[in-house]
Amino acid sequence: MLKRIALVxxxxxxxxxxxxxxxxxxxxxxxxxxELTDASSVEAAIASASPDTVINAVAYNLVDRAxxxxxxxxxxNAYGPRNLAIACDxxxxxxxxxxxDYVFSGKDKTSSVERQRSLPYTEADRPDPLCEYAKSxxxxxxxxxxxxxxxxxxRTSGLYGPTTTPGRGNFxxxxxxxxxxxxxxxxVNDQTCCPTSTADLAAAIEALIATEAYGLFHxxxxxxxxxxxxxxxxxxxxxxxxxxxxxxxxxxxAKAARPCYSVLNTRKLAGxxxxxxxxxxxxxxxxxxxxxxxx
Numbered sequence: 102m103l104k105r106i107a108l109v110x111x112x113x114x115x116x117x118x119x120x121x122x123x124x125x126x127x128x129x130x131x132x133x134x135x136e137l138t139d140a141s142s143v144e145a146a147i148a149s150a151s152p153d154t155v156i157n158a159v160a161y162n163l164v165d166r167a168x169x170x171x172x173x174x175x176x177x178n179a180y181g182p183r184n185l186a187i188a189c190d191x192x193x194x195x196x197x198x199x200x201x202d203y204v205f206s207g208k209d210k211t212s213s214v215e216r217q218r219s220l221p222y223t224e225a226d227r228p229d230p231l232c233e234y235a236k237s238x239x240x241x242x243x244x245x246x247x248x249x250x251x252x253x254x255x256r257t258s259g260l261y262g263p264t265t266t267p268g269r270g271n272f273x274x275x276x277x278x279x280x281x282x283x284x285x286x287x288x289v290n291d292q293t294c295c296p297t298s299t300a301d302l303a304a305a306i307e308a309l310i311a312t313e314a315y316g317l318f319h320x321x322x323x324x325x326x327x328x329x330x331x332x333x334x335x336x337x338x339x340x341x342x343x344x345x346x347x348x349x350x351x352x353x354x355a356k357a358a359r360p361c362y363s364v365l366n367t368r369k370l371a372g373x374x375x376x377x378x379x380x381x382x383x384x385x386x387x388x389x390x391x392x393x394x395x396x
Contacts, residue, residue: 106310107152109135109185110159114262114271115199118299119156122307128152137181140188147188154195154310157185160238164203165356167234174233179240186249195251197310200242202258202294202321203235204228207360221325221366224317232357242317251315255306258321258365259331261388262299272296273388276332280341290329290347294363295321298384300391308374318373319365322381334382338389 104126110116111129120127128150135146137159147155161167161177182198189196202222206229209218230236245252264270273296279286297320305320326334329347336343350359371377378384 105150105152105154107147107150107155109137109155109157113158113160114260114264115158115299115302118262118303119158119306122303137184138176140184143181143184143188147185147192147194152194154197155185155189156306156310157182157196157198160199160201162234164232164234164359167237168232168356171233171237174237175240178234178237179244182241183244183248186245186247186252189251190249193251195253195310195315196245196249197253197255197306198241198245199306200254200256201235201238202256202363202365203232203360204230204239204242204256205360205363206231207293207362218362221364222319223366224319224369231360234357246317251313253309253315254317255302255309255320256318256365257297257302258294258363259296260299260302261296272328272331273335273385276335277339277341280336280339280343283343285344285346286332287346287348287353288329288332289350289353290327291349292359292361292363293325293327294360295323295325295365296331296381296385297321297378298381298388300388301378301384305370305374305378308376309370312373314373318370319367320370320378321365321367322378322384323367324380324382325364326381331381331385334385335389338386 106123106126107128108119109130112131136142161174167174205222207218209216228239230239242254245254261271261273333345
């Protein structure tokens with residue numbers, strides 16, 4: 102049983118979920134305790150914590166803003182994991198680093214034809230990031246893989262969990278806020294993925310770090326949906342009467358390109374930890390009951 106787990110990004114959505122799940126085993130490291138972009142700060146923090154393993158739940162995830170400030174995105178998403186990988190490898194400490202489905206484009210390419218993908222991505226599929234955020238996350242993966250012998254890279258998708266900003270902070274809370282303020286909302290319907298609860302991801306991570314099955318893993322709730330259909334299910338479960346209009350990514354007009362299909366195949370993870378993460382519908386219903394209906 103692991104006893105000391107340094108949790109970098111302890112105050113984020115996933116970080117807070119992991120703190121609750123790991124309990125006394127967690128050594129919370131917030132931004133005040135460790136500056137990922139500073140190698141000396143990372144070295145000092147890991148040396149002081151003296152953990153048995155490290156989990157990196159930090160990410161610069163402002164996808165559109167990253168188009169204007171790619172250096173900031175790379176500093177956090179690429180060079181931060183690099184600094185952690187070096188510090189962990191020097192101490193022979195396993196590092197678990199959380200990445201994203203956005204490292205894929207959603208397109209299958211041949212020499213002459215490009216088609217939208219329709220099969221979930223496995224860990225063996227080649228990444229093809231479209232935007233600066235995705236490129237920075239892919240760079241972080243490569244640093245961890247190349248610089249740390251004992252590593253887990255865990256790709257996930259559309260995370261939502263407890264936040265300190267009610268009505269904001271993740272897609273579910275944003276939809277709840279908009280649904281209560283407006284009679285109609287427009288939501289992209291040509292991007293297919295699998296929204297994932299931080300509660301279920303934290304459970305999978307806890308099980309994974311108890312193994313020595315190092316490598317790359319995909320971890321999401323099971324099933325798939327578009328953001329538009331996800332929004333409709335949010336409103337149905339929350340009993341909010343609002344019209345949901347499907348629009349295209351082009352109509353939405355986001356600065357950064359997103360993958361049109363980024364569903365992840367999670368069979369490898371299930372084979373290692375012994376269970377599959379629940380369907381996204383079940384996870385959403387539990388989230389709304391746990392976090393949105395409290396007095």
